[in-house]
Amino acid sequence: MTAAPEQCTASVPPSAQLAGQLAAVRSKKTGVEAGSGVALLLGGLTLALGIGMVLDWFLDFPWAIRFLIFVSYLAAAGHIIWHSILIPILRQPDDDDVALLVERGHPQFATRLIAALQLTRPGALQTGEAPSLVRELVAQTERIARPLDFTDVISTHQFRRLVGWAVVIVGIGGVVFWKGGEVSRDLLHRAFLSREIEVPRKTRIGQTSGDLRIARGDNVTLFAIAKGVVPDRAKLVLKFASGRTQEFLLEPGKESKARFEQALENVQDSFDYTFHIGDGKSRSARVEAVERPGIAKLDALQVYPEYTGLGTVRRSLGDLTLLVGSKLNLTLTPTKEVAKGAVLVTSTTNAQPLTLPLAVNPKNAREVQVSIPITSESLSGFSIHLEDKFGFRSKDDAVYRLEVLPDKAPVVRITYPERKEELITQKATILIGFEAVDDFAVKQLFLRYTVDGGEEKGIELTLEAAQRGLRRRYDWKVGALNPKVAEGAMLEYWIEARDNNNVTGPGIGASEHFSAKVVSDAEKRADLLNRVGDSIGAIGEAANDQEKLNQRLGDIIQGRPERP
Structure with a gap:
């Protein structure tokens, strides 16, 4: 059995000469179209920008109009860049389009050039077709193309014209801009939406006082500096919100x-202002009059020391008589939001006031608190200073007077014995009666004594609980003292009381000093007999006085003259 012959597809390689010549045409076409777009962009924008600047010079466009013109510049530039520059670069013609363009410019090719391209592509020849004919077609096309310049089919007439116009427009525009100097620069800044620069005139206004923010009631000075032709007079125009x-x-x-400047005193309202100097006019600026912070409401709470048991009490600002050791908590509502502040606490002993920062609520800048510790009796008053977010401070702040009272020491009095000097024996027991009173509570009691002016000693007396006032007695067994008190010694004793002040105290109060001399039993008996005799004598004198009184009363009743 005989095998069938193998069928194969023949192909002809493409012509490198033709490919190179077509690539040159493509490059020139892309360059001419993109270059024309660049020339159109530069010339058109320069012309449009120049026309806009001239119109702005004559008509003094407001910012909104200049914004619309600027947007139109951007739209036109975007259109030219996309359609005349980017599209020719991104969407370049393929070989077939370029070949057709060359065939239209060189009719001698007839259809050979496009055929030579298409038949040399892979798969262009089918089985049974003769590749020799294609090779002959390619060779013939190459011979025709060799002396020809394919790129001459691309016309550069429009490109040269656009470049020429662009050079002329940009050149003239550059010269005019350079000649215009500062005027041209100002107009260009305005074209690019500057809000700060006014239309340049013969008289140009340079620096001004600009936008200002002042506290209501303050003074302000407005000024402007003229350039160019400076006239002898100028005008300042203020416009208020009321019209x-x-x-x-x-x-x-x-x-x-x-x-040129103008001072304004006691400014109460915000306003806009402009300077008119010659044919120049400054941009509109604003002076904003801001209210100073003040105090709309102020509440005061006195927090007593814990040992007093009095807790927290609301106080009137006109009567701030406070106990030393307390705290004065202030809650204030300012007239506007504040950023910070301080309380200045004055003292009679310190020339420099104590400064305490205010606590401003971060969520509500109109809630402010501060706590003043009442640490000394020398505190004499305080004032509150506020500052808002603009740095304006409160003015003419009120001074609130403080009167600080001390926690008085306990008052102690010995009620028995009645005589301040006694004679006792070594085995005696002295009955001591006493009473103690404090503002808040007596916490401790002591019997203090010395022997012949020596070292002070003490005996703590039992106290069940702290009391504001108490009355007690104590049997002091002198004979139990160690060492034993010798005869002839002098005992000096008194009662000491301490209060429960654990902040500035404790306060210590003491009674008058009493004395007792240690004597022998015989001396004590003699003293007692003398005291009994004194008592009997006093009783006799009292009886005689009573008898004389009765006699005088009888004489008065019977109408007899009084006896001497």
């Missing part, structure tokens, strides 16, 4: 003829 206007005629300053 009211106010004008001032200004003369040049003494130090500089180009400086």
Whole structure:
């Protein structure tokens, strides 16, 4: 059995010469189209920008109009860049389009050029077709193309014309801009939406006082500096929110003829202002009058020391009589939101006031608190200073007077014995009666004594609980003292009381000092007999006085003259 012959597909390689010539055409076409777009962009934008600047110079466009013109510049530039520059670069023609373009420019090719391209592509020839004919077609096309310049089919007439116009427009624009100097620069800044620069005139206004923020009631000075042709007078125009206007005629300053200024006192309302100097006009600026912070409401709470048991009490600002050791908690509501502040606490013993920062609620800047510790009796008053977010401070702050009272020491009095000096024996027991009173509570009691003026000693007396006032007695067994008190010794004793003040105390109070001399039993008996005799004598004198009184009363009743 005989095998069938193998069928194969023949192909002809493409022509490198033709491919190179077509690539040159493609590059030139892309370059000419993109270059034309660049020339159109530069020339068109320069012309449009120049026309806009000239119109702005004559018509003094507001910012909104200049914004619309600027947007139109961007739209036109975007259109040219996309359609005339980017699309020719991104969407370049393929070989077939370029070949057709060359065939239209060189009719001698007829259809050979496009055929030579298409038949040399892979798969272009089918089985049984003769590749020799294609090779002959390619060779013939190469011979025709060799002396020809394919790129001459791309016309550069429009490109040269656009470049020429662009060079002329940009050149003239550059010269005019350079000649215009500062005027041109200002107009260009305005074209690019500057809010700060006004249309340049013969008289140009340079630096001004600009936008200002002041505290209501403050003074402000507005000024402007003229350039170019400086006139002898200027005008300042104020416009208020109510629609009211106010004008001032200004003369040049003494130090500089180009400086015009006006001082305004006690400014109460915000306003806009402009300077008119010659044919120049400044941009509109604003002076904002801001209210100073103040106190709308102030509450005071006194927190007593814990040992007093009095807790927290609301206090009137007109009567701030406080116990030392307390705290004065202030809660204030300012007239506006504040950023910070301080309380200045004055003292009679310190020339420099104590400064305490205010605590401003971060969630509500109109809630402010501060706590003043009442640590000394020398504190004499305080004032509150506020500051808002603009740095304006409160003014003419009120001074609140403080009167600080000390926690008085306990008052102690010995009620028995009645005599301050006694004679006792070595085995005696002295009955001591006493009473103690404190503002809040007596916490401790002591019997203090010395022997012949020696070292002070003490005996703590039992106290079940702290009391504000108490009355007690104590049997002091002198004979139990160790060492034993010798005869002839002098005992000096008193009662000491301490209160429960654990903040500035404790307060210590003491009674008068009493004394007892240690004597022998015989001396004590003699003293007792003398005291009994004194008592009997006093009783006899009292009886005689009573008898005389009765006799006088009888004489008065019977109408007899009184006896001597």
